[in-house]
Amino acid sequence: MLKTQELTLNLGPHHPSTHGVFRCVLNLDGEYITKAVNHTGYLHRGLEKLAESRTYTQFIPYNGRLDYCSGMLNELTYVTAVEKLMGITEEIPERAEYIRVIMSEVQRLANHAIYFASMALDTAGATAWFYGFRDREKCLDLIEMASGQRMMPNYMRIGGVSDDLDENWFKLLKELVDYMPSAVDEYEGILTGNEIFQARTVGVGPVSKEMALDYGITGPNARASGIDTDLRRDEPYSVYDRFKFNVPVRKNGDSFDRVMIRIDEMRESIKIIEQAMKDVPEGPIMAKVPKVLKPPVGEVYHRIENAKGHLGFHLVSDGSTKPYRNHIYSPCFVNLGIFPEMAEGLHLMDAVVALASVDIVLGEVDR
Numbered sequence: 551m552l553k554t555q556e557l558t559l560n561l562g563p564h565h566p567s568t569h570g571v572f573r574c575v576l577n578l579d580g581e582y583i584t585k586a587v588n589h590t591g592y593l594h595r596g597l598e599k600l601a602e603s604r605t606y607t608q609f610i611p612y613n614g615r616l617d618y619c620s621g622m623l624n625e626l627t628y629v630t631a632v633e634k635l636m637g638i639t640e641e642i643p644e645r646a647e648y649i650r651v652i653m654s655e656v657q658r659l660a661n662h663a664i665y666f667a668s669m670a671l672d673t674a675g676a677t678a679w680f681y682g683f684r685d686r687e688k689c690l691d692l693i694e695m696a697s698g699q700r701m702m703p704n705y706m707r708i709g710g711v712s713d714d715l716d717e718n719w720f721k722l723l724k725e726l727v728d729y730m731p732s733a734v735d736e737y738e739g740i741l742t743g744n745e746i747f748q749a750r751t752v753g754v755g756p757v758s759k760e761m762a763l764d765y766g767i768t769g770p771n772a773r774a775s776g777i778d779t780d781l782r783r784d785e786p787y788s789v790y791d792r793f794k795f796n797v798p799v800r801k802n803g804d805s806f807d808r809v810m811i812r813i814d815e816m817r818e819s820i821k822i823i824e825q826a827m828k829d830v831p832e833g834p835i836m837a838k839v840p841k842v843l844k845p846p847v848g849e850v851y852h853r854i855e856n857a858k859g860h861l862g863f864h865l866v867s868d869g870s871t872k873p874y875r876n877h878i879y880s881p882c883f884v885n886l887g888i889f890p891e892m893a894e895g896l897h898l899m900d901a902v903v904a905l906a907s908v909d910i911v912l913g914e915v916d917r
Contacts, residue, residue, distance in 0.1 A: 554580045559898075563592045567672055567902045570912025574889070574905075576898070583901055586893040588886060593916040601876035606632050606843045607708060609876070614702035617882060617914040619664050620857045622657035622693065625706035626650055630787060631852035631863035632708045635845045641837040646710035647789045648830045652723070653696065653705065654788075655819040655826075659730065660689035661857035662812045662819075665909050669809055670741050672906035673750045678741040685733050688726055695719055708843065710836035720827065727823055734816050742809060751806035755892040755904030758803055765888045768881055769859025771908060774811040775803030781855035793825045805907035812909075844871055851879075858882055858909055882914040 557578045562568035571592035577585040597616065601609045613628050614621035633639050667682025690700045696715060697705035705712050741747050757767065762775040772779060780797040782790040798814030800807040845867040853862030859881025866875035885908050892908075893901040 556584065561901075563589075567906065569668065569906070569910055570915075572886075572910070572912050572915070574893075576893070576901070578898065581897045583893050583896050583898065586890040586901070588890060590883075590886070590912070590915050593912045595913070595917065597917050598876055598878055601873055603872065605871045606845070606873065609873075610706065610708075611702065611704040614699075614704065615913055616878065616880070616917055617661075617856070617858060617861075617911045618701050619661045619911055620657055621699075621701060621703045622653045622705060623661075623854065623856045624861065625703065626654055626788075627852065627854045627856065627861045628863055629706045629708045630854065631850060631865055632843070632845065634852050635848065635850040635865050635867055636708075636839075636843070637846075638709065638837060638839065641709075643710055643834045643837060644789070644831045645714075645833045646835045646837075648826050649711050649715060649835065650706065650788050651790060651793075652823055652826045652830075653693070653703075653711075655823045656689050656692055656723075656726070658819045658857045659816055660686045660693070662816050663689065665812055666737055666741070666809070669906050670747075672902055673747055675741060675744070675747060678737075681733070681736060681740060685730065688729070692719065692723060692726065695722070707836060709839040710834070714835050720830075723823070723827060727820055727827070730820050731817065734813060734820075737813055742806075742813060748806060750900075750903055751809060751907070752804060753802075754805040754900050755896065755907060756802060756804040757888060757892060761888070761891070762803065766884050767859070767888060768884065769856065770811045770815060771808055771859065771885050773797065773799050774807040776801045781853060781860060785853075787852075787854055789826075790822075792829070793822050795821050805903050808907040808909075842871060844869060849875075853879065856881055858911070858914075859885055878914075878917050880914045880917055882910045882912075883917075886910050886915055 559576045561574045563571045563573040573589040575587045613624035616624045663682045663686040667679045670678035694700045697703035757775050759776040762772050778799045795818045847869045849866040851864045853860050862879035864877040865873050868874040892904045
């Protein structure tokens with residue numbers, strides 16, 4: 551019997567496959583991983599503590615620095631949490647709610663496009679990388695036209711949105727909606743339908759339904775493991791209850807299913823945008839809120855279906871202009887917790903694929 555000496559290998563923190571400043575200490579027996587230990591904190595920004603010295607409005611731009619691939623969705627979670635704390639949820643104008651939904655789904659498309667691109671690169675598919683970034687740029691163009699920013703939009707407001715959208719913007723949105731279905735078809739042709747990609751992902755890093763529940767996994771990763779959950783349907787917020795869409799669910803919970811669930815979700819996001827475009831009402835885009843916000847004493851927890859899972863804010867108010875406590879429930883942090891168990895027994899390069907399939911952004915892990 552061949553005996554090998556166990557080696558310790560640091561995967562990251564400065565390594566392209568770790569998707570940010572993440573370090574994982576691996577114990578290797580030859581090419582096989584016997585143990586994996588997550589080490590985070592290399593990108594720590596202290597955003598939760600910073601929130602205590604910022605007014606409720608001043609903290610809105612910081613949300614884009616969490617998951618910097620999902621700025622609009624982060625902002626929506628925060629402002630709706632503040633609105634819930636203030637008791638003004640019902641006062642948000644209809645037009646603002648429709649715009650919020652459209653922006654959220656455009657952002658979801660952008661997030662999944664960069665996920666597709668990154669997943670391709672982590673499996674050595676350099677060509678497919680450019681397809682994802684090509685389509686992400688189309689989404690970011692729309693976000694930039696509305697907010698003036700591409701990745702850190704600062705567009706959502708407590709009470710509505712910062713600026714209205716004109717006919718030209720909706721014309722370009724229509725072009726995106728008409729274009730994206732064929733782009734998603736291309737994704738399936740160039741990557742997910744590729745034999746080599748399937749060999750690298752099918753059966754790699756499987757997460758069972760029970761395992762996902764034990765770890766508190768949410769979002770696309772949970773749905774890939776057979777958990778039929780989506781807050782847009784199960785706990786409707788904004789005006790999501792007015793739209794018809796399916797919640798894709800797969801059953802194997804492996805790296806391939808985690809990719810495919812996002813491909814499926816891109817098609818559903820397109821459906822939601824199409825419906826919202828047709829019914830956007832006229833009217834104001836901001837509710838009447840005080841210039842100086844002082845929510846009543848109390849606390850609230852609010853969550854939405856972010857692109858990576860359930861993103862939640864626990865806000866505690868002492869009646870002042872600044873939150874006494876702002877705790878962020880991060881799907882990236884929670885989902886990353888399952889990686890050591892996924893990695894055990896895998897080849898080193900398969901572990902890279904499994905990590906990529908979870909879809910993490912360290913700005914949110916190290917919030």
